[in-house]
Amino acid sequence: MSKIWKEVLIGGSIAALFFLSQAGINVWPAVVAVGGFIFFYSFMPGRDLIGSKLGVGKPAASKITFMDIGGQEVAKRELKEALDFALNKERTAVLGIRPLKGILLSGPPGTGKTLLAKAAANYTGSAFLHASGSEFVEMYAGVGAKRIRDLFERARTLARENKKGAVVFIDEIEVLCGARGRHASHLEYDQTLNQLLVEMDGIGSNEEILVIGATNRIDILDPAVLRPGRFDRIVRVDLPDRDGRLHILKIHTQDKPLADDVDLSKLAKECYGFSGAHLESLVNEAAINAHRRNEKEISWQDFSDAQEKVMLGEKLDRKPPEEELKRVSVHEVGHALFGELEKPHSVSSVTIVPRGQALGFVRQSPAEDKYLYTKEELLEQIRVALAGAFSEELVFGSMSTGSQNDFSQASRLAKTMVMAGLSSLGIVAEELGQTEMNSEIMKIINEQGSFVREKIKPYKDFIQKIADYLLDKERIEGDRFRDLLERYLQYSEIDVSDLQTGSAGLQAAVS
Numbered sequence: 414m415s416k417i418w419k420e421v422l423i424g425g426s427i428a429a430l431f432f433l434s435q436a437g438i439n440v441w442p443a444v445v446a447v448g449g450f451i452f453f454y455s456f457m458p459g460r461d462l463i464g465s466k467l468g469v470g471k472p473a474a475s476k477i478t479f480m481d482i483g484g485q486e487v488a489k490r491e492l493k494e495a496l497d498f499a500l501n502k503e504r505t506a507v508l509g510i511r512p513l514k515g516i517l518l519s520g521p522p523g524t525g526k527t528l529l530a531k532a533a534a535n536y537t538g539s540a541f542l543h544a545s546g547s548e549f550v551e552m553y554a555g556v557g558a559k560r561i562r563d564l565f566e567r568a569r570t571l572a573r574e575n576k577k578g579a580v581v582f583i584d585e586i587e588v589l590c591g592a593r594g595r596h597a598s599h600l601e602y603d604q605t606l607n608q609l610l611v612e613m614d615g616i617g618s619n620e621e622i623l624v625i626g627a628t629n630r631i632d633i634l635d636p637a638v639l640r641p642g643r644f645d646r647i648v649r650v651d652l653p654d655r656d657g658r659l660h661i662l663k664i665h666t667q668d669k670p671l672a673d674d675v676d677l678s679k680l681a682k683e684c685y686g687f688s689g690a691h692l693e694s695l696v697n698e699a700a701i702n703a704h705r706r707n708e709k710e711i712s713w714q715d716f717s718d719a720q721e722k723v724m725l726g727e728k729l730d731r732k733p734p735e736e737e738l739k740r741v742s743v744h745e746v747g748h749a750l751f752g753e754l755e756k757p758h759s760v761s762s763v764t765i766v767p768r769g770q771a772l773g774f775v776r777q778s779p780a781e782d783k784y785l786y787t788k789e790e791l792l793e794q795i796r797v798a799l800a801g802a803f804s805e806e807l808v809f810g811s812m813s814t815g816s817q818n819d820f821s822q823a824s825r826l827a828k829t830m831v832m833a834g835l836s837s838l839g840i841v842a843e844e845l846g847q848t849e850m851n852s853e854i855m856k857i858i859n860e861q862g863s864f865v866r867e868k869i870k871p872y873k874d875f876i877q878k879i880a881d882y883l884l885d886k887e888r889i890e891g892d893r894f895r896d897l898l899e900r901y902l903q904y905s906e907i908d909v910s911d912l913q914t915g916s917a918g919l920q921a922a923v924s
C-alpha cells in the first residue's frame with residue numbers, strides 16, 4: 414500500500430473513532446484491539462515499530478562499477494580482494510584462508526567511500542543491502558538492536574537464495590559505532606553496537622556475508638569494532654594524488670564537450686587538495702559557466718572560475734568602495750609577488766572578486782603533491798602569508814584588518830614548526846608552556862616580517878602598477894603575472910622611472 418493511502422486510512426480511522434465516540438458509542442474496545450495488533454505486528458521478523466516493512470537496509474540497485482571510480486587504486490584492490498575471499502570460498506579454502514568478515518573504508522568526506530561500496534555490489538553480483546548508521550538510531554530502547562538483527566537476518570536469507578552471498582554496507586558507521594559509554598542515552602546506543610558485534614561474530618565460515626563500513630571519523634569508533642575478526646581490513650580512502658585527480662577529471666568530463674584550450678593534467682595539478690566530490694562539482698560548475706555564456710563547449714576560463722567557486726563559494730554582489738578595493742588589490746599583489754619570488758611558477762591566478770569570506774584571493778598550486786614540509790618551506794609560506802600586510806604598509810603607510818586571517822595562518826605555520834622541533838627551541842615536549850610557545854611563535858613571525866618588509870621595498874612601483882591593472886581587470890592569470898614580473902625585473906635594473914614612459918616597459922605590458 415502506498416504511503417499516501419496509509420496516511421489517508423489512518424487519518425480516516427481516527428476521524429471515524431472520534432465521530433463515533435461523540436455519538437455516544439464506546440470505542441475503547443476497538444482502540445485496544447487495533448493498538449494491540451500494531452504492537453505485535455511490529456515484532457514480527459522484518460517489521461518494526463517505527464519503520465515500514467523492510468525497515469533498515471534497502472537492497473541497492475546502482476550501475477556504478479570500479480571503472481567509474483578514479484584514483485583509489487589501493488582501496489579498489491583491497492576491496493576486490495576482500496570480496497573474492499568472502500564470496501568465492503572454494504578457491505580460498507585450498508590455502509585455508511579464513512574469509513574476511515568486514516572491511517572498513519575510512520577517509521575524508523567526498524573521497525569515494527560510498528561509491529566504492531556501490532561498485533563492490535556490482536563486482537560480485539551478490540545481494541547488496543545498504544543502510545546508514547543514523548537509520549538505527551531511535552529514542553526507543555531496543556529498536557536499533559532489533560533493526561541490526563533484522564538486517565543480518567535478511568542478509569542471511571538473501572545470501573542463501575542468491576548463492577553468490579550478500580554484502581551488508583553500513584554507511585556513516587560512526588553514528589552507530591562510537592565508543593561505548595559516551596552518549597548521554599548510552600544504553601540504547603550501546604545495545605545497538607553490541608548487537609552489531611554479536612552479528613559480526615556470528616557470521617559463520619559457511620555463510621557468505623561481507624560487512625562493509627564507511628566512516629570519516631575512525632578516531633571515535635569503539636576499539637571493539639576495529640579488532641581483527643570484525644573489521645579485518647581498514648582501508649584508507651584518502652584525498653586523490655595528482656594522477657588520481659586526473660583520472661577523476663577524465664571520468665567526469667567524458668560526456669562533456671571540452672574546448673581545445675582545456676588541459677586536464679594542468680587542471681589536476683592546480684586542484685591540489687580537492688576530493689573527488691570537489692572535482693565532480695568543479696566539472697559541473699564549469700559546464701554551468703559555459704551554459705551561462707551560451708557556449709557549446711567548456712573552456713579553460715570556465716574551469717578557472719569554477720575552481721574558485723568550489724574553493725571559496727559564489728561571487729558576492731557587494732561592491733566595496735574604490736579605496737578599499739585598491740587596498741585589497743595591493744594586498745593580493747603582495748601575496749602573489751612573494752609567492753613567485755619564493756617559489757617561481759607557483760601562482761596560478763590573482764583576483765579581487767569577493768567570494769565567501771575572502772575579499773580577494775591568490776591561488777598557488779604546488780609543482781607536485783606534498784606530504785612533508787621542511788623548515789625552509791614553512792618559512793617561505795609564512796613570508797607569503799605576511800607579504801599582503803607588508804605591501805599594504807609599503808603603499809599606504811598602514812596595515813588593515815584584512816590581514817587577520819593571514820596572521821592566523823602564519824601563526825599556525827609557526828606553531829607547526831615549533832611542535833615539529835624546527836624552531837630555535839629544538840625538539841619540544843607536547844605540553845610546552847603557553848608563554849614559551851607564544852614567544853617562540855612571535856619570534857619566528859617577527860623575524861620573517863622584518864625580512865619581508867625589507868625585501869618588498871624595491872617592488873613598490875611594481876605593486877602599485879599591477880594593483881591598478883588588477884583593479885581594472887579584476888583578475889590576472891599566473892602566466893600573465895609572471896610575464897609582467899619578468900619584464901619588471903629586467904627593466905628595473907636599468908631604471909624604474911623608465912617604465913612610466915611606456916616605451917617597451919611595464920606600462921606597455923600592462924595596458
Ligand SMILES: Nc1ncnc2c1ncn2[C@@H]1O[C@H](COP(=O)(O)OP(=O)(O)OP(=O)(O)O)[C@@H](O)[C@H]1O
Binds near residue numbers: 520523629690
Ligand atoms: N574517486 C572518485 N572517482 C570519481 N568520482 C568521485 C570519486 N570520489 C568522489 N567522487 C564524486 O563525489 C561524489 C561523492 O562521493 P562519495 O559519496 O563516495 O563520498 P564519500 O567518501 O562517501 O563521502 P562521505 O564521507 O561524506 O560520505 C560521488 O558521487 C562522485 O561524483
Ligand SMILES: [Mg+2]
Binds near residue numbers: 526527528
Ligand atoms: Mg559516503
